Amino acid sequence: MNKVLVFITNALMGIILSRFAISKLAGWEISVNAFIEMAKPIGIDPTFFRVFTGIIISAVVIGYLATAIFSLVKNNTITKYNIPFSKWATITNLFGLLTMVGALIAEFSLRIQPKWLLVYIALGVILFSVLNIFILNKKKTIIK
Template sequence: MNKILFVTNLLMGSVLSRFAISKLTGWEISVKAFIEMAEPLGIDPTFFRVSTGVFISVAVLGYLATAIFSLTKNKPSIFNIPFTKWATLTNLFGLLTMLGALTAEFSLRVNPKWMLVYIAIGIVVLSTTNIFILNKQKQITKNEAL
């Protein structure tokens, strides 16, 4: 199961890193997209783009940290949070971030970019799967302790 956590978290962190970079560095395609999406909200597109980039960057760092720590034999605590709880929170944060991205894609864009929709759905599915795996591991650990 640790290999599955490693591969899925590494994959999600790697894929999302491209989107975090594009938003934080102001790639033209990202700037244009956020001008379109900010208009219905009446907010500054640059603020919207950069804040979205920060959220995605936090998810990337969480996914990559989870991937790295999933390989260690004795699961460390990260910021005094047990590994299972950390990994669950990371995957939940990524899942919620992608649900927000899907909401924005369908409610704020004139025409949704289907490739972005598919990527977000894939991350939602993988994060949900990881949460189930982590909860199963937690239950096994509790049963062994009894």
């Protein structure tokens, strides 16, 4: 059951965050305008900020989707590199968690008015990442 939960949560988070990575990298108008607003207080180029953020979120998406796929594998290591699944999944979820904490900090400190839907999505990703980390490291055993 634990691997099923890890699969579902990681796949869900990867799919949801992929929309945000695409909007930033493709330069959708809503994303461009948001980053113009958020770049002003820190005085950096909004295009660089948006693309850099898009690359970071893309890396998180790849990590979450890879974790979902690896959770379906019978043995508990990522075979070519002999990385224990629980270690890979923990690092991926920690990376996603920290990225979303950064998103929340940016949302509340760089925007004039925070976009509450984005706040709720970031909080959901943080919650699921913490849940996955707890499941993966419960009793320091590998999930079976």
